[in-house]
Amino acid sequence: MESERIYLDHNATTPLREEVVEAMARALRDLPGNPSSPHREGTLARKQVAEAREQVADCLGTSARTIVFTGGATEANHFLLRGVLGHSGSMDSSHLVTSTTEHPSVLAPAEQLEKHGLRVSRIPVDHEGMLERSVWLETLEESPSLASLIWANNETGVVQPVEEWAELASACGILFHVDATQAVGKWPICLEKTSIDYLSCSAHKLNGPKGVGCLVHRSGPAPSPLLAGGGQERGLRGGTENVAGIVGFGVACELARKELTERMENYQILRDRLWDSLRQKLPRIRRNGPSASAILPNTLNVEIPGIQADILVEALDLEGVAVSAGAACHSGSVSPSHVLIAMGRSTAQAQASLRLSVGLGNTSVEIDRAADWIDRIARRAGAEGYDGG
Amino acid sequence: MAGKGRVVVAMSGGVDSSVAAALLVESGSEVVGVTMHLAGDSSRCCSLDDAEDARAVADALGIRFYVANYTHAFQKEVIEKFADSYLAGRTPIPCVACNKRFKFDHLMERARVLGGEAVATGHYAQIRQEADGGSWTLHRPLDRQKDQTYFLFQLDQEQLSRTLFPLGGLEKEEVREHARRLGLVTADKAESQEICFVPDGDYASVVERIRPQARERGGEIVDQSGRVLGEHSGIHRFTIGQRHGLGVHVGRPIYVTHIDPVLRRVTVGDAEDLEIESIQVEGVHWISGCPPKTPIRSRVQVRYRHAGALAEIAQIGPAEVRVKFLEPVRAPAPGQAAVFYAPDGLISEQVLGGGWIASRPRSTQTVRRGEASL
Numbered sequence: 001m002e003s004e005r006i007y008l009d010h011n012a013t014t015p016l017r018e019e020v021v022e023a024m025a026r027a028l029r030d031l032p033g034n035p036s037s038p039h040r041e042g043t044l045a046r047k048q049v050a051e052a053r054e055q056v057a058d059c060l061g062t063s064a065r066t067i068v069f070t071g072g073a074t075e076a077n078h079f080l081l082r083g084v085l086g087h088s089g090s091m092d093s094s095h096l097v098t099s100t101t102e103h104p105s106v107l108a109p110a111e112q113l114e115k116h117g118l119r120v121s122r123i124p125v126d127h128e129g130m131l132e133r134s135v136w137l138e139t140l141e142e143s144p145s146l147a148s149l150i151w152a153n154n155e156t157g158v159v160q161p162v163e164e165w166a167e168l169a170s171a172c173g174i175l176f177h178v179d180a181t182q183a184v185g186k187w188p189i190c191l192e193k194t195s196i197d198y199l200s201c202s203a204h205k206l207n208g209p210k211g212v213g214c215l216v217h218r219s220g221p222a223p224s225p226l227l228a229g230g231g232q233e234r235g236l237r238g239g240t241e242n243v244a245g246i247v248g249f250g251v252a253c254e255l256a257r258k259e260l261t262e263r264m265e266n267y268q269i270l271r272d273r274l275w276d277s278l279r280q281k282l283p284r285i286r287r288n289g290p291s292a293s294a295i296l297p298n299t300l301n302v303e304i305p306g307i308q309a310d311i312l313v314e315a316l317d318l319e320g321v322a323v324s325a326g327a328a329c330h331s332g333s334v335s336p337s338h339v340l341i342a343m344g345r346s347t348a349q350a351q352a353s354l355r356l357s358v359g360l361g362n363t364s365v366e367i368d369r370a371a372d373w374i375d376r377i378a379r380r381a382g383a384e385g386y387d388g389g
Numbered sequence: 390m391a392g393k394g395r396v397v398v399a400m401s402g403g404v405d406s407s408v409a410a411a412l413l414v415e416s417g418s419e420v421v422g423v424t425m426h427l428a429g430d431s432s433r434c435c436s437l438d439d440a441e442d443a444r445a446v447a448d449a450l451g452i453r454f455y456v457a458n459y460t461h462a463f464q465k466e467v468i469e470k471f472a473d474s475y476l477a478g479r480t481p482i483p484c485v486a487c488n489k490r491f492k493f494d495h496l497m498e499r500a501r502v503l504g505g506e507a508v509a510t511g512h513y514a515q516i517r518q519e520a521d522g523g524s525w526t527l528h529r530p531l532d533r534q535k536d537q538t539y540f541l542f543q544l545d546q547e548q549l550s551r552t553l554f555p556l557g558g559l560e561k562e563e564v565r566e567h568a569r570r571l572g573l574v575t576a577d578k579a580e581s582q583e584i585c586f587v588p589d590g591d592y593a594s595v596v597e598r599i600r601p602q603a604r605e606r607g608g609e610i611v612d613q614s615g616r617v618l619g620e621h622s623g624i625h626r627f628t629i630g631q632r633h634g635l636g637v638h639v640g641r642p643i644y645v646t647h648i649d650p651v652l653r654r655v656t657v658g659d660a661e662d663l664e665i666e667s668i669q670v671e672g673v674h675w676i677s678g679c680p681p682k683t684p685i686r687s688r689v690q691v692r693y694r695h696a697g698a699l700a701e702i703a704q705i706g707p708a709e710v711r712v713k714f715l716e717p718v719r720a721p722a723p724g725q726a727a728v729f730y731a732p733d734g735l736i737s738e739q740v741l742g743g744g745w746i747a748s749r750p751r752s753t754q755t756v757r758r759g760e761a762s763l
Binding site: 314377 | 455
């Protein structure tokens with residue numbers, strides 16, 4: 001990124017750590033072999049993939065044999081949902097429990113499977129974005145086949161109590177999947193201590209490369225492969241391994257594991273500084289999501305009454321500040337964030353909401369400059385209750 | 390104005406707005422390209438494909454570029470009004486509202502928040518300022534074949550002061566040469582001529598899709614004396630001056646002369662019945678910001694491709710005028726714009742203002758023939 005730019009969109013994607021770039025460059029240069037080949041070239045590549053598998057597993061608190069590398073979290077989510085629900089004989093007897101604030105890569109396959117007879121229950125959220133516990137408990141009594149819930153929301157940063165809910169599901173014999181794409185590297189995760197059966201995540205949200213991720217399969221039936229053939233990943237994901245990507249993912253996970261506490265502290269200091277500054281400058285600003293502990297330390301989703309977030313994003317970009325109106329996937333679309341709508345916000349409120357997410361490399365000087373620009377441009381837009389000028 | 394500040398250019402993905410952006414970059418402005426995504430995917434223009442062309446041009450020019458989604462507002466403010474206008478027996482010209490509301494009101498507001506000093510478009514029109522600090526005037530472009538001032542009569546002083554038309558002083562061929570010189574992907578792209586959200590000119594099916602009740606609004610086709618000649622399946626299928634697709638035959642060419650939305654009656658007549666001496670124009674906007682002392686002499690254009698006819702304009706209401714043509718004009722249609730230009734020999738080519746053709750046009754022939762039937 002250009003040095004004078006201020007990047008506050010780390011929930012969309014993150015810049016690569018230098019260590020990751022170096023490890024990937026080495027892999028691209030020095031590991032020409034196919035990990036499935038028995039010769040020396042193949043064996044060297046295979047060794048690096050195995051090491052990366054250990055690094056990813058350590059970061060998630062699980063064992064290496066549970067990791068199935070994929071082309072990212074979207075693939076992992078599709079793989080899990082289709083592989084556990086879609087391939088089992090009759091869909092009519094299957095019942096999926098998910099929520100209204102999932103990532104589209106869970107919502108879309110759930111909807112597609114629903115058209116083929118799958119029963120889908122969607123747990124609603126309260127005005128802070130927390131899942132409705134009573135609905136969850138009621139749904140459990142219906143003995144669904146699989147629960148799939150997002151750990152930390154990509155738009156609001158709201159963290160759900162999935163560890164506790166996995167216990168409840170496990171006690172009822174219900175399979176439990178977590179989409180942890182936003183949580184990994186920003187929230188403590190130790191799968192060994194949980195009853196989570198499956199977990200999806202992606203490298204590029206934790207300063208690793210794009211296009212690689214994994215599905216963790218700890219217990220329960222192995223999902224049928226989305227991409228069969230080739231026998232890679234214990235037959236669960238065909239296709240020659242993205243060796244350099246997997247190596248980069250491993251290094252990113254290793255760094256995230258070692259630096260997690262420090263990162264969380266730094267993120268929170270920067271995020272709170274941004275919120276305090278914005279709150280002082282723009283008295284009518286409102287936070288989307290809980291202000292207490294159940295939120296990612298790096299994420300701030302705010303509504304600035306009277307602004308149109310898509311225009312604010314462009315205006316900030318022109319001044320060197322990269323932020324987002326909802327998820328990156330929503331840019332260029334007028335449909336308001338389904339997450340904020342599920343939290344009871346109006347269309348106008350959702351369209352006046354901005355997502356700010358800090359990450360590695362951000363400084364307090366940048367935070368102050370970004371807050372100044374947000375304030376200036378919100379006033380330029382004549383946001384309701386602020387003076388023009 | 391020709392400052393070196395930030396300018397927001399409406400980039401449609403066509404050659405004109407591409408060159409407009411390129412010329413501003415060359416003049417030293419900080420150019421920001423914005424494609425307004427207006428009509429849905431069924432449309433041929435303002436589609437996401439065009440947005441990709443615009444993005445390619447923006448990348449080639451090294452400027453920032455955004456796609457702004459206005460599909461919801463466009464549906465409400467332009468497409469639905471277009472359909473309703475047909476149901477009311479008028480012949481709408483949606484490009485005027487599109488230009489006014491979207492390229493100017495909405496885009497200018499966006500530009501203001503983006504810190505832009507001005508909005509620029511690829512329109513063929515010229516803006517001048519009478520003197521330093523004086524009022525702003527709108528004029529026909531150098532290339533009269535490409536004149537788009539007919540669509541711009543609703544611009545006001547504030548908007549003109551913050552608008553740039555970089556192509557106003559160029560011939561179309563020069564614009565294409567600039568595009569080729571700059572190697573722009575849009576250099577040889579075909580012109581869009583139709584209404585962008587009406588593919589293949591089939592406006593009736595667009596109206597029926599938006600307002601399904603249109604199909605149930607059939608009625609009679611009558612001659613000038615009221616004699617029933619046949620039936621039709623919806624007044625939205627007719628336009629004043631239309632000759633084909635009437636479904637009735639009397640052994641000589643006949644034309645639609647009048648559409649009555651209440652009785653759902655379509656009146657047909659001879660070519661002479663289309664000759665109109667005077668029209669009433671409503672929703673009148675004067676570019677100067679204040680109505681002139683009328684009557685005034687003007688050249689009035691009643692449709693896009695119309696040379697304009699000399700007329701006398703008299704104020705008859707706060708935003709209403711009567712336009713009396715010196716020679717009868719053929720088939721001015723309610724719903725179309727009547728745009729007033731300075732008469733020849735005065736401040737040539739200047740747009741004074743305009744409005745919407747309102748009244749039932751009076752046929753000179755009908756008046757002369759009284760109750761004579763076809």
